[in-house]
Amino acid sequence: xxxxTHDDAPLLADLMPWSVAPPRLGRGWPTGPDATSLKARWxxxxxxEGPDREALLEPTRSRTLHSAVGQLPGHSTGTEKLFRxxxxxxxxxxxxxxxxxxxxLIPDHRLIDAARPELWRVADEHQIFVVETPEAALLATSLxxxxxxxxxxxxxxxxxxxxxxxxxxxxxxxxxxxxxxxxPLDVLAWTLAAxxxxxxxxxxxxxxxxxxxxxxxxxxxxxxxxxGDRPKLPGGRRPYVRxxxxxxxxxxxxxxxxxxxxxxxxxxxxVPPQAWDYEVAGVKVLEQWFAARVTxxxxxxxxxxxxxxxxxxxxxxxxxxxTVLALLAELQPLEQELTSTITATDxxxxxxxxxxxxxxxxxxxxxxxxxxxxxxxVLL
Numbered sequence: 001x002x003x004x005t006h007d008d009a010p011l012l013a014d015l016m017p018w019s020v021a022p023p024r025l026g027r028g029w030p031t032g033p034d035a036t037s038l039k040a041r042w043x044x045x046x047x048x049e050g051p052d053r054e055a056l057l058e059p060t061r062s063r064t065l066h067s068a069v070g071q072l073p074g075h076s077t078g079t080e081k082l083f084r085x086x087x088x089x090x091x092x093x094x095x096x097x098x099x100x101x102x103x104x105l106i107p108d109h110r111l112i113d114a115a116r117p118e119l120w121r122v123a124d125e126h127q128i129f130v131v132e133t134p135e136a137a138l139l140a141t142s143l144x145x146x147x148x149x150x151x152x153x154x155x156x157x158x159x160x161x162x163x164x165x166x167x168x169x170x171x172x173x174x175x176x177x178x179x180x181x182x183x184p185l186d187v188l189a190w191t192l193a194a195x196x197x198x199x200x201x202x203x204x205x206x207x208x209x210x211x212x213x214x215x216x217x218x219x220x221x222x223x224x225x226x227x228g229d230r231p232k233l234p235g236g237r238r239p240y241v242r243x244x245x246x247x248x249x250x251x252x253x254x255x256x257x258x259x260x261x262x263x264x265x266x267x268x269x270x271v272p273p274q275a276w277d278y279e280v281a282g283v284k285v286l287e288q289w290f291a292a293r294v295t296x297x298x299x300x301x302x303x304x305x306x307x308x309x310x311x312x313x314x315x316x317x318x319x320x321x322x323t324v325l326a327l328l329a330e331l332q333p334l335e336q337e338l339t340s341t342i343t344a345t346d347x348x349x350x351x352x353x354x355x356x357x358x359x360x361x362x363x364x365x366x367x368x369x370x371x372x373x374x375x376x377x378v379l380l
Contacts, residue, residue, distance in 0.1 A: 009200040009340035010347055012153070012191065016130065017359045018165045019151040023144070026113030027058040029302035030106040031146070033293050034311060035092040038106050041302040042089035056302050057082065062113035073120040075107045082110050096145040099133065099280035100224075100321060101289050105146070118362040119144060122154050126161030128188060128225070129154055134281040136197045140188070140224045155188055157363040168359065169352040177205040177342055189217030194334055202340035213334050220331055223324050231323050239322045243267035247309040252290045261286070261322070268319070274329035275322045285325060289318070 065083035077090045092104040123144050131139040132150030157163040164184035174182040193213040245266030253262040254276045260269040278285050297303035347353040
């Protein structure tokens with residue numbers, strides 16, 4: 001097969017044309033590593049009145065106590081203005097706050113500067129969000145991603161796994177070239193395995209290479225989503241708590257020779273160097289995860305309401321995160337010089353590219369009613 005220029009691989013932005021900027025909260029306190037603290041923060045916010053409530057909100061140009069906004073799609077929360085709001089905390093939902101850092105969010109539109117309702121409308125158990133990072137690496141998650149500043153590309157344009165967010169005709173073209181079934185999840189898996197730093201995605205017509213890439217990408221996808229069976233390292237390599245963690249650890253260090261994670265006097269081992277060294281956008285994932293749980297917030301703010309001691313659930317999450325990072329680091333990349341044998345030029349000739357402009361915009365979702373400001377019905 002003739003050689004193909006390296007830069008004729010199609011762009012991710014053309015293969016998955018609909019993308020959305022990640023939600024922008026505007027304040028940190030509606031998110032946190034444990035849901036109980038979020039409910040306590042909400043209660044403290046509701047008990048405050050007047051200027052005290054305003055200060056606790058941490059108002060911005062987009063959100064004040066007098067902002068009129070509707071419910072987030074899929075969530076039944078109050079829509080009265082916050083200056084007179086009352087009632088219990090909306091049930092927190094799991095979100096991806098940073099690479100590999102699953103936390104909780106109070107899903108109240110009045111607390112979020114830019115919620116991106118189009119993402120909430122398609123966020124369900126069928127959805128997978130692809131998240132671009134500053135180094136052009138891709139993350140995949142089943143949770144609503146808050147990771148900034150990259151774009152978010154949902155795999156599906158509609159709830160229930162309907163209408164893949166893929167260039168129209170791409171699946172059919174790949175099926176013809178590969179002479180095998182190709183599903184939207186296969187394209188996503190291949191993309192995770194093959195994407196380049198410039199966010200081009202070389203496509204192959206070689207069925208064996210395609211199968212290897214899809215297999216590798218599906219494993220990465222399983223590890224990043226962390227749903228279903230829990231990942232485990234082989235016996236003897238599984239991390240355990242060797243010395244109890246203190247009630248509130250303040251520092252995290254790594255002993256490379258002993259393969260041990262040190263949280264003050266607490267010890268977890270074995271921790272493979274690949275897990276400790278795992279970075280996204282130049283930041284060590286484990287260090288960032290730990291800092292999100294121990295960094296002292298400003299006194300008197302709602303963020304200062306947090307667990308008095310280190311919860312056991314955080315230890316369990318840390319052990320699983322170490323496992324996930326170690327297993328991801330073991331994945332073998334595809335050939336370094338993988339070239340696109342199904343090029344952007346080929347896709348143009350086949351009529352797959354350019355994609356129609358409507359595919360770059362959200363699909364019309366009319367399946368549910370959404371309550372607007374002050375209880376008014378929103379017409380979608």
